Amino acid sequence: MRYSEIKLSVIIVNYNVRYFLEQCLRSVRAAAAGMEVEVFVVDNHSTDGSVTYLRPRFPEVIFIENPDNPGFAKANNQAIRQCRGEYVLLLNPDTVVGEESFRNLCYRMDEDPAIGAIGVKMLNGQGIFLSESKRAFPSPWVSFCKIFGLSRLFPRSPRFARYSLPFLDPDGEHEVEVLAGAFMMLRHEALDKIGLLDEAFFMYGEDIDLSYRMVLGGYKNLYLPERILHYKGESTKRGDRKYIKAFYGAMLIFYRKYYPRSGWLMRFLIGLAVWLKAGWASLFVPKGKRPRRRKHRRLLILSRESCLEEIKRLAVEAMPDLEFVNCWDLDEERAMDAICRRNQMKGFTDYAFCFPDVRYEQMMLFMDKLPNKKAMYHIYTKESGRLVSP
Numbered sequence: 001m002r003y004s005e006i007k008l009s010v011i012i013v014n015y016n017v018r019y020f021l022e023q024c025l026r027s028v029r030a031a032a033a034g035m036e037v038e039v040f041v042v043d044n045h046s047t048d049g050s051v052t053y054l055r056p057r058f059p060e061v062i063f064i065e066n067p068d069n070p071g072f073a074k075a076n077n078q079a080i081r082q083c084r085g086e087y088v089l090l091l092n093p094d095t096v097v098g099e100e101s102f103r104n105l106c107y108r109m110d111e112d113p114a115i116g117a118i119g120v121k122m123l124n125g126q127g128i129f130l131s132e133s134k135r136a137f138p139s140p141w142v143s144f145c146k147i148f149g150l151s152r153l154f155p156r157s158p159r160f161a162r163y164s165l166p167f168l169d170p171d172g173e174h175e176v177e178v179l180a181g182a183f184m185m186l187r188h189e190a191l192d193k194i195g196l197l198d199e200a201f202f203m204y205g206e207d208i209d210l211s212y213r214m215v216l217g218g219y220k221n222l223y224l225p226e227r228i229l230h231y232k233g234e235s236t237k238r239g240d241r242k243y244i245k246a247f248y249g250a251m252l253i254f255y256r257k258y259y260p261r262s263g264w265l266m267r268f269l270i271g272l273a274v275w276l277k278a279g280w281a282s283l284f285v286p287k288g289k290r291p292r293r294r295k296h297r298r299l300l301i302l303s304r305e306s307c308l309e310e311i312k313r314l315a316v317e318a319m320p321d322l323e324f325v326n327c328w329d330l331d332e333e334r335a336m337d338a339i340c341r342r343n344q345m346k347g348f349t350d351y352a353f354c355f356p357d358v359r360y361e362q363m364m365l366f367m368d369k370l371p372n373k374k375a376m377y378h379i380y381t382k383e384s385g386r387l388v389s390p
Helices: 018-032 050-054 072-080 101-111 140-147 188-194 206-216 241-258 264-284 305-318 341-345 360-369
Strands: 006-014 037-043 062-065 085-091 095-097 115-123 174-176 183-187 220-230 297-303 322-329 350-355 376-381 386-388
Touching: 006 018, 006 072, 006 101, 018 037, 018 050, 018 095, 018 101, 018 360, 018 376, 018 386, 037 050, 037 072, 050 062, 062 072, 072 206, 085 101, 085 188, 095 360, 101 115, 101 183, 101 220, 115 188, 115 206, 115 360, 183 188, 183 206, 188 206, 206 220, 220 360, 297 305, 305 322, 305 350, 305 376, 305 386, 350 360, 360 376
Parallel strands: 006 037, 006 085, 037 062, 115 220, 297 322, 297 350, 350 376
Antiparallel strands: 085 183, 095 220, 115 183, 174 220, 376 386
């Protein structure tokens, strides 16, 4: 089937993150300006009123409401069966995309029909590069090195550290084996050939499976250093027992599906290691642990003067332990000039961007240039009047 009416179909699966999703949809709206784009939101029975809240704010979005939570793979497939785009973007609701990202990636897809899927450079809420942006297939050897810590001991070794490919430059273009389902742009004709997401995966692992089948189908998976913000990343719920069960269970589903004849000893070792790791995390990771109170919290607001007081008010409500607030006045200076010695000497622990005073592209460039595990980046949107934080 030829797809010509719509250039890109964006599919977002939501579950109880309406304010993250609102911000994501605003960035999608900005990125889709001037393009033929359709947007689907599949809501997996959220209890926070997501659809009621968002539908009047985004009349252009097609909402699909599920009466229960059928999982990530099945929800994406619901929208894929309806969408008409030449390319299909699977996008997490806790992401922010740049204004030029859709055009850049669609253009790259147009250039090379052999590309089946494209992934991007994901940054978390501290501006840190997320290693799951590019990975290798979890073959028996790759899984063994990951689970038993060899990849951590030898991070620069192509032999031992293939799981997250840390030896590949995150600012370069690379053909890789696995892309992250948080942002995966797919060729629709390739999906018609290889099939949709495997619904045996409830959550996690379906992106690895789809990437694998894309390569088996004769296509390339391409990693590009196009920046996006992914607030939560892979480790958000690492102490949650449901997460542990889903994550490690997905590893076993993939392993049993593609390596049924890998030898009883290797199967036993991988299976044992997976369940031991899951059991250890379930027993010893603290549940419901309160975040540690941060000391000497200092905020820099990047906005025009007209928004400063409102952002400051919201920030103080959200961060009552703030000791100092300063403003980088965008009526007088450029956003990127805020990365300067005098600001770094003030030891800011938090940065708040005002959209559209600062474009999404600028925010992510700023974060990429100033990553800091001890800092947090927040976004205030004039239209919604809301401050969204990691």
